[in-house]
Amino acid sequence: MTRFAPFLIFLAMLVCGTPAMAMDVLDEIEKKSASVHSIASNFIQYKHLQIFDEVMVSEGTFHFQKPNSLRWEYTAPFKTGFVLKGAKGLEWDDATGKVRPFTTTDAPHMHIIAEQITAWATFRRDWLSERYEIRQLEQSPVVLELRPKTESARTFLHHLKVTFTDDRNGVSTLEIHEPEGDFTRIEFVGTVINGEMPPETFSAKQ
Amino acid sequence: MSGGTSYGKRHRASFLILFAVIVGMGACLALFFSRTISADMRTMIPQGDENALASDLELLTQSSLAGTMFITVRSNGDTELPKLIQNAESLKNRLEPAGFQFFDLASIHPLQVTEFLLRNSPNLMTEEDLTALRTIVTTEAIKHSLDRAYRQLLSPMSMATKPLIRLDPIGMRSILLPKLHSLNAFDSGEFVNGHMVSRDKQAVLLMARSDIPVTDTEGSEQLINSFASAADTLPAPIVAELVSPHSHTVANARTIQHDIPTVSLLATVLLVLLFWFFFRSKDAAVLLLVPATALCGAMGGLALFAETLSAVVLGFGAVLIGISMDFAIHVYVAMTHGEESPSLAAKRTARPIIYCLATSCAAFGALALSDIPGIRQLAVFAISGLLVSALFSLTVLPTLCGRKHPVFNPRPHSKFSFGKRSLAVLGMSLLVLGFGATRVQLDSDMRSLDATTPSIDKTERAFKETWGQMRDQGILFVHGKTMQEALAHNREAYRELRAHMPDTRIASIAPILPDETTQAANRASWSAFWDDARKAETLDVVATQSSALKFSRTAFAPFEAMLSTTPPPITPSALSHASLEITRQLFMPDNDSAIPTVATFLPDTSAVRDFFTPDREHRLNGRYVSNGMFRQLLSSEMRKDILLFISASGVAAILIVLCLFRNLRQSALSLLPGATGLLTVLGVSGLTGLPLNLFHIAALPLIIGLGSDYGIFMVQTESAPGKTPPSRAILISGLTTLAGFGVLVLANHPSLQAMGTTILLGISASLASALFVLPSLLREAR
Numbered sequence: 001m002t003r004f005a006p007f008l009i010f011l012a013m014l015v016c017g018t019p020a021m022a023m024d025v026l027d028e029i030e031k032k033s034a035s036v037h038s039i040a041s042n043f044i045q046y047k048h049l050q051i052f053d054e055v056m057v058s059e060g061t062f063h064f065q066k067p068n069s070l071r072w073e074y075t076a077p078f079k080t081g082f083v084l085k086g087a088k089g090l091e092w093d094d095a096t097g098k099v100r101p102f103t104t105t106d107a108p109h110m111h112i113i114a115e116q117i118t119a120w121a122t123f124r125r126d127w128l129s130e131r132y133e134i135r136q137l138e139q140s141p142v143v144l145e146l147r148p149k150t151e152s153a154r155t156f157l158h159h160l161k162v163t164f165t166d167d168r169n170g171v172s173t174l175e176i177h178e179p180e181g182d183f184t185r186i187e188f189v190g191t192v193i194n195g196e197m198p199p200e201t202f203s204a205k206q
Numbered sequence: 207m208s209g210g211t212s213y214g215k216r217h218r219a220s221f222l223i224l225f226a227v228i229v230g231m232g233a234c235l236a237l238f239f240s241r242t243i244s245a246d247m248r249t250m251i252p253q254g255d256e257n258a259l260a261s262d263l264e265l266l267t268q269s270s271l272a273g274t275m276f277i278t279v280r281s282n283g284d285t286e287l288p289k290l291i292q293n294a295e296s297l298k299n300r301l302e303p304a305g306f307q308f309f310d311l312a313s314i315h316p317l318q319v320t321e322f323l324l325r326n327s328p329n330l331m332t333e334e335d336l337t338a339l340r341t342i343v344t345t346e347a348i349k350h351s352l353d354r355a356y357r358q359l360l361s362p363m364s365m366a367t368k369p370l371i372r373l374d375p376i377g378m379r380s381i382l383l384p385k386l387h388s389l390n391a392f393d394s395g396e397f398v399n400g401h402m403v404s405r406d407k408q409a410v411l412l413m414a415r416s417d418i419p420v421t422d423t424e425g426s427e428q429l430i431n432s433f434a435s436a437a438d439t440l441p442a443p444i445v446a447e448l449v450s451p452h453s454h455t456v457a458n459a460r461t462i463q464h465d466i467p468t469v470s471l472l473a474t475v476l477l478v479l480l481f482w483f484f485f486r487s488k489d490a491a492v493l494l495l496v497p498a499t500a501l502c503g504a505m506g507g508l509a510l511f512a513e514t515l516s517a518v519v520l521g522f523g524a525v526l527i528g529i530s531m532d533f534a535i536h537v538y539v540a541m542t543h544g545e546e547s548p549s550l551a552a553k554r555t556a557r558p559i560i561y562c563l564a565t566s567c568a569a570f571g572a573l574a575l576s577d578i579p580g581i582r583q584l585a586v587f588a589i590s591g592l593l594v595s596a597l598f599s600l601t602v603l604p605t606l607c608g609r610k611h612p613v614f615n616p617r618p619h620s621k622f623s624f625g626k627r628s629l630a631v632l633g634m635s636l637l638v639l640g641f642g643a644t645r646v647q648l649d650s651d652m653r654s655l656d657a658t659t660p661s662i663d664k665t666e667r668a669f670k671e672t673w674g675q676m677r678d679q680g681i682l683f684v685h686g687k688t689m690q691e692a693l694a695h696n697r698e699a700y701r702e703l704r705a706h707m708p709d710t711r712i713a714s715i716a717p718i719l720p721d722e723t724t725q726a727a728n729r730a731s732w733s734a735f736w737d738d739a740r741k742a743e744t745l746d747v748v749a750t751q752s753s754a755l756k757f758s759r760t761a762f763a764p765f766e767a768m769l770s771t772t773p774p775p776i777t778p779s780a781l782s783h784a785s786l787e788i789t790r791q792l793f794m795p796d797n798d799s800a801i802p803t804v805a806t807f808l809p810d811t812s813a814v815r816d817f818f819t820p821d822r823e824h825r826l827n828g829r830y831v832s833n834g835m836f837r838q839l840l841s842s843e844m845r846k847d848i849l850l851f852i853s854a855s856g857v858a859a860i861l862i863v864l865c866l867f868r869n870l871r872q873s874a875l876s877l878l879p880g881a882t883g884l885l886t887v888l889g890v891s892g893l894t895g896l897p898l899n900l901f902h903i904a905a906l907p908l909i910i911g912l913g914s915d916y917g918i919f920m921v922q923t924e925s926a927p928g929k930t931p932p933s934r935a936i937l938i939s940g941l942t943t944l945a946g947f948g949v950l951v952l953a954n955h956p957s958l959q960a961m962g963t964t965i966l967l968g969i970s971a972s973l974a975s976a977l978f979v980l981p982s983l984l985r986e987a988r
Contacts, residue, residue, distance in 0.1 A: 051372060093357070115288075
């Protein structure tokens, strides 16, 4: 019996090891994100879409302040974006030159986008676990793969790949993979955690 | 010895007669129980011209919204819509195991539907749409559309919109998507993420069906209780409200369960007190045999004429018990109290009883002329019961009860009689009542016969405030020998409605499912529009403009393929593949008759009702039905019925009393109590503004019949010098009638209360007229 012991321990590690590690890492990220009150970051978005000849690159900024203030804005190649405070928001687009108010009840798709971004920014683990199968791909830096649980979500989302910063304080890149192979990679750069955030950050004009 | 033999013979005769009565009752009951009893309220609906009302009701019943349970998940605070939707979903999950089968509005996938519309553009785009299309295939418009597509593709939402952009780079969606507005059959809500949401976003609507029939009281109660338990788990300030026919079933059952013991106990106590007060003899117990025999006779008589018996009619059994006592009371009082020998007294009552029987039968016979099947059954039921009651009273009763007994003797009638001045006041009162009778309103709304509760009323009011007239919409049903023929009629109806009533909300499937002939015409127009030159020019513009935005050469290959492909015609089953199965079910209800039918939902307004003239309906091979129109037709049929009942029973009563008395004055006097009773019911109804419903009307012949009976008994003594009018028999029979079912006025159920009110008013007035007014007039006449 004893000669089989190392093999059994190895087998047990294979079966249980990875999820146990994922849980530890998730616990750590969740704990760290609890102390995050605000995030300000620039981002570069790379769209690998078959319908474009090139990788489409766009840039923008992202601001978040607890509990529910959010700004997501593209600054190049065109300016468009939205701010959201609670249920009320404003969206703008330089093509029309107009700023349009909205509420999450009028525009539920904005609620969905905001909910996703906020869930990641604050690492709402319960919320994420309810919607995705979470698997840890790398340990350092931490890379998680999330596959949607519902059939309807799987029709347009194959999986998400999230890479955390080395200090596990936030997300450094996010990849959104679609079923037919297209994907979007968003790299967050110059991230400032818990920095000062002027009040006009969450208004239409900054 | 001879006395003993005589007693023995009489005893044997009584026994044989009783035996025969029991056998007869048994036979009647056996026949009755061989029939089917139906609680279907449709037996109380007039059939109308060519059975129109019955078939309208059938159509309304078979519509997809009939029998649907509506659950409003509402926030009484300020809850964000996603949270409200989440709670609605959890309520749904809790209710599904309890037998709630929910309409899955979330099964409609917007992207799938949009793709379906785009791929079927050749089938769906009308000449009007092609005119609009002309404005979006210009270079400028295409450039603008591609620029918008480019921005969308760079946004976080690109995953969802990409397939649609590839299929439609020029923005044909702006022409096709408004067609979906016509699918919204609900005027006060909108679809958000597969949920029906109120305009203020503070309420979500769930719709469900159940296998539990609305007539199943126990099942309905379980359903309602399951809902209450599930609703209790919602967190404040979120609440759930159920609007369902099952709630009414439970409320009606509970009301009747409460009413029956209360009313029966009160009626029994009053009857016992009356019997004790007036008869004070155990022999009087034989009178109790009369209603039992009459009821069995009535059930047997009805079973002879009808295969399916209406439970509603059988509910009138209580009424029959009340009337059937009257003949027996007259015979009993004459035998036990009169100066003559019992057998002579019984014989003397025979003639007026036969005439009273004739007037009552005539009054109830008038009901047989009704257009309402249930009322016709009531006529047969009542006449059979009356015949048995008269037969029993005149043949069996004298044998079973032949001794004199003390009977309470009320004060001589002369003390009660009126002077000339009082008569003048009475005449004035009758004039006022007559005036009131001209203002009688009819309540043809079947819902007013329903025992509702304040909580149900409140929920239904709140539902109406939130969702508008969703439950009370008018529906146009068009038919065809084939589904394609029905769809062609439906498209024509839609076209006519749009042309004549552009501001009316029309919910129709026609814009996304035209008939195949129309689709073929659309395809021909589409082909003509997309001639080779336009196609090449458009694709060239798309290629040039998209290239500037770095789109790949194959980015819009699906669009090019779509322009070169002719799709097959859209069939009803194609809707299911486009996640629109629920829409198919809503607009194309499966009906029992298997006749292809397509529905259009419209507001229940007089303008829409007037629009669907018989000619138009004939041309469209359709029928517009709505609760409002149904009430209008029902009201007209009820008005016809009420006139028919009163005139037929009135004429018959006049003829019978003329035949009996062969004297105009006596005939008129004998009809006075019945006329007074009738006038009082109609007058009070008109003056107080209390409208008469079906149950009030069904009780009217009873007033005419019983009132005339009182009159006949009073007047017939005028032809028998030395005889005093049978005031005490009339008083006792009147009081037993009032005690028997006048107490129904205390019931909570509207139908029982309606009957009780009619009886209480009518019989009280008839009785007062017979006992107090008639003696004065008779004396005056002498």
